[in-house]
Amino acid sequence: MRAALVAEYRKLVTTRMWWILLLVMGCYLVFIAAIISATFALVPQEDAPLVGEDAARAVYSVVNSVGYVFPLVVGSLAMTTEFRYQTITQSLLVEPDRTTFLLAKLVSVLPVGLLLGVVGVLATVAGGAPLLELEGDGAMLGDADVLSGLLLGVVVVALWAMIGVAFGALVSNQIAAIVIILAFTQFVEPVARLVLSQVDALSAVSAYLPGGAADSLIGATFFGDPASVDLLPRWAAVLVMLAYAAAFAIAGRLTTLRRDIG
Amino acid sequence: MISAPTLVVEGLTKQFGPLRAVDDLSFEVRPGAVTGFLGPNGAGKTTTLRMLLGLTRATAGRALVGDRPYVEHERPARVVGAALEASSFHPGRTGLAHLQVFAPQVGVSKARCAEVLEAVGMGHAAKQRVGKYSMGMRQRLGLATALLTDPPVIVLDEPTNGLDPEGIVWIRGLLRTFAAEGRTVLVSSHLLREVEASVDDVVVIAHGRLRHASPLAGLRAQATPATYVESPRLDAVTALAADRGWTVAPDGAGLLVEGGTAAEIGGGAHAAGIELHQLVSRDADLESIFLELTRTEGGQR
Numbered sequence: 001m002r003a004a005l006v007a008e009y010r011k012l013v014t015t016r017m018w019w020i021l022l023l024v025m026g027c028y029l030v031f032i033a034a035i036i037s038a039t040f041a042l043v044p045q046e047d048a049p050l051v052g053e054d055a056a057r058a059v060y061s062v063v064n065s066v067g068y069v070f071p072l073v074v075g076s077l078a079m080t081t082e083f084r085y086q087t088i089t090q091s092l093l094v095e096p097d098r099t100t101f102l103l104a105k106l107v108s109v110l111p112v113g114l115l116l117g118v119v120g121v122l123a124t125v126a127g128g129a130p131l132l133e134l135e136g137d138g139a140m141l142g143d144a145d146v147l148s149g150l151l152l153g154v155v156v157v158a159l160w161a162m163i164g165v166a167f168g169a170l171v172s173n174q175i176a177a178i179v180i181i182l183a184f185t186q187f188v189e190p191v192a193r194l195v196l197s198q199v200d201a202l203s204a205v206s207a208y209l210p211g212g213a214a215d216s217l218i219g220a221t222f223f224g225d226p227a228s229v230d231l232l233p234r235w236a237a238v239l240v241m242l243a244y245a246a247a248f249a250i251a252g253r254l255t256t257l258r259r260d261i262g
Numbered sequence: 263m264i265s266a267p268t269l270v271v272e273g274l275t276k277q278f279g280p281l282r283a284v285d286d287l288s289f290e291v292r293p294g295a296v297t298g299f300l301g302p303n304g305a306g307k308t309t310t311l312r313m314l315l316g317l318t319r320a321t322a323g324r325a326l327v328g329d330r331p332y333v334e335h336e337r338p339a340r341v342v343g344a345a346l347e348a349s350s351f352h353p354g355r356t357g358l359a360h361l362q363v364f365a366p367q368v369g370v371s372k373a374r375c376a377e378v379l380e381a382v383g384m385g386h387a388a389k390q391r392v393g394k395y396s397m398g399m400r401q402r403l404g405l406a407t408a409l410l411t412d413p414p415v416i417v418l419d420e421p422t423n424g425l426d427p428e429g430i431v432w433i434r435g436l437l438r439t440f441a442a443e444g445r446t447v448l449v450s451s452h453l454l455r456e457v458e459a460s461v462d463d464v465v466v467i468a469h470g471r472l473r474h475a476s477p478l479a480g481l482r483a484q485a486t487p488a489t490y491v492e493s494p495r496l497d498a499v500t501a502l503a504a505d506r507g508w509t510v511a512p513d514g515a516g517l518l519v520e521g522g523t524a525a526e527i528g529g530g531a532h533a534a535g536i537e538l539h540q541l542v543s544r545d546a547d548l549e550s551i552f553l554e555l556t557r558t559e560g561g562q563r
Binding site: 007081089 | 353
């Protein structure tokens, strides 16, 4: 297993895609966090949707609610490039145990996922903190709840990378995997969360969507006032995210990785 | 001498929906020799190799490396080094990085990766991305991957595809060396000509079925004897052939008699008092024997 982990890690870092996406993610999050912080800081106090610590936490939560597409794509690419370039053949020649192969892939993406998380959180703070500090109620970077949210943001991004690998195992076609991830993260889930939050009977469901669970882990959401939005307890949020990873991974093991390779 | 296991294919069958890609195939590949695994494209060669290497599940039968299937070896890639035709590379990775990725799982050092790359004549391109490699360079990188562990069994699928003539000569020498060292070497090709100079044994398949398995010389024995005859009385020779059940075809100034050996034709002509001016055995071209074997329906069932 150790050798498989090293091999999978090397596969990831010997290609360029991950750091290109890391750069794009950093730049994009600086930009988005700056815009979001402006909507809180540059409006009169009475019109601001959120104020004080809530505003800061909502701004910083975009590392998840906007940034999560990047670790998902990085993770899914780690798996789908094996099929796109047929390197799966050589991978399974050296590691015929396909469960070991999949587990190694899932775990090996975590270091890069954590790095994406650190860069993503720093970028979000870099983009969001100045306006909050200068024009708003403060960047709140000394606040314990804000800091724990930032640290958990790093963990959330790493978990997304893992879910990406698992999803890539289920949808091994690279184009299909990326299209589905983009459609889901940019359209389906945001719309679903908005709609669900408007329906009282269904508002609790929103927190069980992948992005909702991740927001719960961070403890803040961009989808409204934390007091009115149902979020899961953190332990439950971790379990829900891991459950998504496990469900995709098991489904992938029983379909894609059970099939003949060739 | 390296002690290498025998490859054993027993009743191997693969059904893809309505298509029986490999049909009750049995043969053995012995150590210390190069075995050519031959058949036209689509004959089931690659599917057979993929079943041998545990990538594809057999519908029936089994394939063994020594005493057990490939996947049941503890570190199979240390026993069998394989380069499959479709086995490909990430275009963004360098040749050296490609080898280093797999190094930990097969238990070799990074230094060994550089050494093998050098050995297949790719030292100069080690730091170049595979996306820039030519087909021949990719073949060499595939070979380097197979040789990484210095394995006792070597399985190569169409290794001469895309190689320049110099590369083909080089790979022939390499295969002969492997066999001389006692390794078990299995090389597939859709062209007998490509491997004729380097194989000891041949396994010929078509439509997923075994057509022929023997030492290379045994393949020649499969040929219908053909003899070139010149005579002032070609009509009498034709009559003799018709009588004996041989077929004749005009060939230059004489006739080509198929089905009869020079001795049979000479004897028959002598008995019939036919004067002969030339009586020459035509060595069958191995390639045409191969084509005949793989074309005809039926064959060895």
